Amino acid sequence: MAKYAIGIDIGGTNTKFGVVDQHGKILQQDRLLTNEPDGVQDFINELHEKMLPMIEKNGGIKNFAGMGIGAPNGNYYTGNIEYAANLKWRGIIPFASMVSEKFGLPVRLTNDANAAAMGEMMYGCAKGMKHFITITLGTGVGSGIVIDGKIVLGHDGFAGELGHTIIRPGGRLHKGTGIRGTLESYASATGVRETALEMLTDNPNVESLLRDYTINDLITSQTVYECAMKGDKIANDIFEFTGQILGEALANFVMFSSPEAIVLFGGLTKAGDLILNPTKQAMEANLIQIFKNKVKILYSDLKEADAAILGASALVWEVSI
Amino acid sequence: MAKYAIGIDIGGTNTKFGVVDQHGKILQQDRLLTNEPDGVQDFINELHEKMLPMIEKNGGIKNFAGMGIGAPNGNYYTGNIEYAANLKWRGIIPFASMVSEKFGLPVRLTNDANAAAMGEMMYGCAKGMKHFITITLGTGVGSGIVIDGKIVLGHDGFAGELGHTIIRPGGRLHKGTGIRGTLESYASATGVRETALEMLTDNPNVESLLRDYTINDLITSQTVYECAMKGDKIANDIFEFTGQILGEALANFVMFSSPEAIVLFGGLTKAGDLILNPTKQAMEANLIQIFKNKVKILYSDLKEADAAILGASALVWEVSI
Numbered sequence: 001m002a003k004y005a006i007g008i009d010i011g012g013t014n015t016k017f018g019v020v021d022q023h024g025k026i027l028q029q030d031r032l033l034t035n036e037p038d039g040v041q042d043f044i045n046e047l048h049e050k051m052l053p054m055i056e057k058n059g060g061i062k063n064f065a066g067m068g069i070g071a072p073n074g075n076y077y078t079g080n081i082e083y084a085a086n087l088k089w090r091g092i093i094p095f096a097s098m099v100s101e102k103f104g105l106p107v108r109l110t111n112d113a114n115a116a117a118m119g120e121m122m123y124g125c126a127k128g129m130k131h132f133i134t135i136t137l138g139t140g141v142g143s144g145i146v147i148d149g150k151i152v153l154g155h156d157g158f159a160g161e162l163g164h165t166i167i168r169p170g171g172r173l174h175k176g177t178g179i180r181g182t183l184e185s186y187a188s189a190t191g192v193r194e195t196a197l198e199m200l201t202d203n204p205n206v207e208s209l210l211r212d213y214t215i216n217d218l219i220t221s222q223t224v225y226e227c228a229m230k231g232d233k234i235a236n237d238i239f240e241f242t243g244q245i246l247g248e249a250l251a252n253f254v255m256f257s258s259p260e261a262i263v264l265f266g267g268l269t270k271a272g273d274l275i276l277n278p279t280k281q282a283m284e285a286n287l288i289q290i291f292k293n294k295v296k297i298l299y300s301d302l303k304e305a306d307a308a309i310l311g312a313s314a315l316v317w318e319v320s321i
Numbered sequence: 322m323a324k325y326a327i328g329i330d331i332g333g334t335n336t337k338f339g340v341v342d343q344h345g346k347i348l349q350q351d352r353l354l355t356n357e358p359d360g361v362q363d364f365i366n367e368l369h370e371k372m373l374p375m376i377e378k379n380g381g382i383k384n385f386a387g388m389g390i391g392a393p394n395g396n397y398y399t400g401n402i403e404y405a406a407n408l409k410w411r412g413i414i415p416f417a418s419m420v421s422e423k424f425g426l427p428v429r430l431t432n433d434a435n436a437a438a439m440g441e442m443m444y445g446c447a448k449g450m451k452h453f454i455t456i457t458l459g460t461g462v463g464s465g466i467v468i469d470g471k472i473v474l475g476h477d478g479f480a481g482e483l484g485h486t487i488i489r490p491g492g493r494l495h496k497g498t499g500i501r502g503t504l505e506s507y508a509s510a511t512g513v514r515e516t517a518l519e520m521l522t523d524n525p526n527v528e529s530l531l532r533d534y535t536i537n538d539l540i541t542s543q544t545v546y547e548c549a550m551k552g553d554k555i556a557n558d559i560f561e562f563t564g565q566i567l568g569e570a571l572a573n574f575v576m577f578s579s580p581e582a583i584v585l586f587g588g589l590t591k592a593g594d595l596i597l598n599p600t601k602q603a604m605e606a607n608l609i610q611i612f613k614n615k616v617k618i619l620y621s622d623l624k625e626a627d628a629a630i631l632g633a634s635a636l637v638w639e640v641s642i
Binding site: 082083147152153156158164169179253259286291 | 468
């Protein structure tokens with residue numbers, strides 16, 4: 001019986017891939033720059049070139065059950081990548097079938113956030129849970145929803161776009177979607193940076209270490225975190241503000257699917273309790289009685305690069321997600 | 322084989338019940354006042370007294386497969402009614418087992434909004450759909466969510482409380498929950514009445530037919546509808562305002578579970594296009610590209626009293642919801 005799966009995570013910048021066994025051990029991994037090859041077919045050719053030695057080293061193609069791919073706007077039902085804003089490939093790409101043809105292996109594809117949720121369920125802190133939601137707080141805000149042990153795909157395969165739900169109606173404009181006040185405009189790395197710039201402008205007389213970073217445009221969620229740890233008031237206010245909004249959004253998600261836990265991962269979680277405490281507080285304050293003090297907020301304990309590859313590979317072992 | 326089911330819908334005012342066949346035909350029905358009997362056991366005794374002749378008339382207990390009950394805060398997993406705000410019965414009531422003991426029939430219980438969703442799926446306008454959401458726009462705002470042909474119950478049986486999701490953070494206070502800006506505070510009969518009173522106060526110089534109704538405190542969603550149909554500006558503004566908020570909330574729900582349709586029912590839907598048009602417009606304006614012009618908003622075509630009984634009875638025929 002085939003012992004291994006290939007897990008591939010396609011991101012806006014990097015594509016990470018690896019050979020994974022059924023216990024979630026990554027035997028080998030590598031990466032390539034997603035947008036460097038000239039088009040989709042070139043990308044797939046380069047991926048194949050880099051993977052072939054890995055496949056050979058692990059006993060050849062007969063030892064592999066299949067490939068799992070997580071990609072932005074990846075659709076599990078169709079195997080297509082459709083209108084992904086962060087990729088150079090435009091329109092609707094029949095990605096799963098193109099990869100399958102090149103490698104001669106069955107391929108399953110889903111969106112990157114769903115793949116991450118699969119990884120958490122099979123190998124991470126949601127192991128054994130049947131109802132949970134994962135939220136990626138990265139450059140954007142992604143989400144994967146699990147109900148009754150299955151990823152929620154919806155009638156067309158596109159369910160779980162919680163980063164685009166409205167939480168501050170009429171609020172900040174999301175340049176990518178044209179919609180105002182969505183979660184992603186606040187609780188992403190980009191959002192935190194924008195909040196920082198706003199707060200510094202709105203409070204010209206408040207001293208802040210962050211002002212030093214504005215000169216060369218170096219404000220990131222990381223610099224905000226470093227300043228907050230040094231006791232900077234505005235930096236701390238930024239996390240309070242972000243946590244309040246994120247917590248309210250999480251309360252909304254809880255009242256939809258009543259999960260056992262919400263698993264957070266991505267760059268913003270590096271801020272630890274600075275963001276977790278106000279998030280928890282705001283979530284609890286906005287839950288109705290039957291949900292209070294029930295829902296765990298967890299930080300993913302998988303290494304970030306690993307989670308993506310593991311999650312994608314997990315698609316291979318599931319009869320269906 | 323047993324041919325009939327009993328469907329019971331427990332509301333804050335009325336309890337409706339009937340005998341239903343497998344094709345969704347209601348053979349007989351009646352009602353009683355929910356809070357008139359002295360306590361839960363008295364209520365069950367009275368229900369039994371009223372139902373017994375119906376059961377006898379349809380061939381006796383051997384012809385009945387079971388009973389299905391929809392109740393506020395009814396929990397499918399436990400069979401309990403827990404802390405229902407609109408009922409006199411306090412605390413946690415083991416309702417399903419109490420009814421089962423009295424009648425000698427298997428009993429399934431779920432919350433009233435989930436029962437309504439079951440009714441729509443088996444006999445209403447969601448027949449054949451596997452992914453949809455029902456929203457009751459009544460005294461409050463209830464919801465039932467169907468994913469992959471199953472009601473979403475969540476890890477504890479309490480999922481689907483969409484009326485309590487936040488859509489105007491820091492907005493109107495919900496007296497029952499103490500939470501500000503939730504959908505129920507705006508898109509319910511109570512909410513529409515409050516919007517009317519607010520708009521009349523905020524626009525003292527605008528003439529409105531609604532002012533005549535304020536004298537004896539007769540403003541209801543029905544009177545707002547009647548005035549709007551006569552071309553009253555404030556009355557029309559009220560539906561625009563309510564539809565805008567409802568539409569934004571529906572967009573959020575779509576981005577969670579990507580349903581094929583949203584089925585609306587309850588008193589507010591009597592306002593027809595006055596509420597439907599602004600709702601649709603606001604929903605579409607707040608959906609990201611992949612969801613636009615895909616999701617139907619439907620009005621339930623089941624008679625209101627029937628939907629409740631049918632939905633509850635449908636619980637009996639399902640192996641599991």
